[in-house]
Amino acid sequence: MKALVWTPNDRLELQEVEEPQIKKMNDVKVRIYGTGICGTDLNVLKGKMQATHNMILGHESVGVVTETGPEVKNVKPGDRVVIDPTQFCGKCYYCRKGLTCYCETFEDWQLGLGAHGTFADYYVGEDRFMYKIPEDMEWERATLIEPLSCVLNVIERAAIKPDDSVLVLGSGPIGLLVQMMVKKLSRLTVATEVGDYRTEAAGLISDYVYHPQDLTVYEVRRINQGRKFDVVFDAIGNQLDWAYPLIDKGGRLVPMGFDDTYEMKIRPFQLLSNGVTIVGTGEARQIMEDAVSCAADMPQLSELITVKAPLENYEAAIHELMGIDPLSNERKDITAVKTILVSHPDMI
Incomplete structure (x- = not known):
């Protein structure tokens, strides 16, 4: 499958990688519609944040469930879902206190930074991080559920x-x-x-x-x-x-x-x-359900999606959001609000 990978020479490259498969009883496989380009992704490219090398970047994603492990009950094939990328072990001191954003192995769980993300055709992850979205919610609005949860x-x-x-x-x-x-x-x-x-x-x-x-x-x-x-x-x-x-x-x-x-x-x-x-807030913790509910009553969210680009066109889409002219290195006006890199444009 196609995926955007953070290489050891600190570059983002479109590569052919092995398609992820169900391995655990509670795994869910999602065919990704698209993933929003986040400021975190841009800061990785700018050297302001670190991501693990050979990792697939991207984390603001939505798609359709294609397969589930035998113990999965909350979603089924055909369901439209948003993926919570702020993941956690659930077993350490902080997780057991409900402070999952302070998970002791936090860096190993975060999609697109320490774990494979969603700038790809498919993603496989645990059912506890999958949330169904309304059937009548546009994909554009749904991609903003994750950043809305942070807010x-x-x-x-x-x-x-x-x-x-x-x-x-x-x-x-x-x-x-x-x-x-x-x-x-x-x-x-x-x-x-x-x-x-x-x-x-x-x-x-x-x-x-x-x-x-x-x-x-x-x-x-x-x-x-x-x-x-x-x-x-x-x-x-x-x-x-x-x-x-x-x-x-x-x-x-x-x-x-x-x-x-x-x-x-x-x-x-x-x-x-x-x-x-x-006020130091930490990452969003277990608030995705609230964000789905909130987004359901905010159709105006779709208006923030001003660019949809195929995954293959990631370079041009990212350059536009950098706000820097690649030739002169001078600041330029960003003429987009939010950009989605679309993996499967056929998913309407």
């Missing part, structure tokens, strides 16, 4: 209140999903974005959208009753230093985007005296 996890931990003012840094897919959910919960939702295309997308959701250079403390106070923000989400992953002057006393800073190269300088006295909390 729901973070929103819950951030404890948004009706009178909160919220800033979301970045208007990529995760940033836009945060804006969608925060808009339902908070008094004021503000976003930042540097690109024209995604600024326009954010403008359809948030109350205000700014280029970061234009969002001064003075401007924040002007639009927010003379105060700074109660909550700041960093959906980029390297902006908390920049955002700190914009957080109000008693506020919450919430890192989201994954960038293992970023470091933030912290002055504990300021945190103590101003009552500012940095």
Whole structure:
């Protein structure tokens, strides 16, 4: 079968690999419709995160069950499913406490990083990580269930209140999903974005959208009753230093985007005296069922899927999302929100 493999020379290559087969009593085989390109995938390519060599990348995936092991009860052949990539052993100290996102062998279980992912024709995994999706849900919307689960996890931990003012840094897919959910919960939702295309997308959701250079403390106070923000989400992953002057006393800073190269300088006295909390959420844990239910009532999610490309066209699709001109190495506007690499376009 075809698959996108992270090679030992740190390159992503389309290869012919052995098709996975049912091996365990609770295994499920899925014919993959498509997999969304995640910021995590892009950060692996940029060297900001690590993935195991010779591993199939990709993790935001949906497809149809083709075969199951004899002990599988929750899904059957023909069912349309979303795969939970935030997997875990279920046996270690943290898993037994329900803190599965802190699994002691977490890195070995994560699809597309430590275990084979879904930029491929087929995937085989355990039944406990398979969730049925409604028959009438479009594939496009379904591919956003996994990133939506990550957002729901973070929103819950951030404890948004009706009178909160919220800033979301970045208007990529995760940033836009945060804006969608925060808009339902908070008094004021503000976003930042540097690109024209995604600024326009954010403008359809948030109350205000700014280029970061234009969002001064003075401007924040002007639009927010003379105060700074109660909550700041960093959906980029390297902006908390920049955002700190914009957080109000008693506020919450919430890192989201994954960038293992970023470091933030912290002055504990300021945190103590101003009552500012940095909310570390960990990976989404056992919230996929909630995300499926939530997505069922959010048809607008499909609008975030702006590009669908065959798996074979991965290079062009990824370059478009990098935001860098490959010839001049200069920044360019990203003219997509979310891209799906489609393995089986015949699956309608």
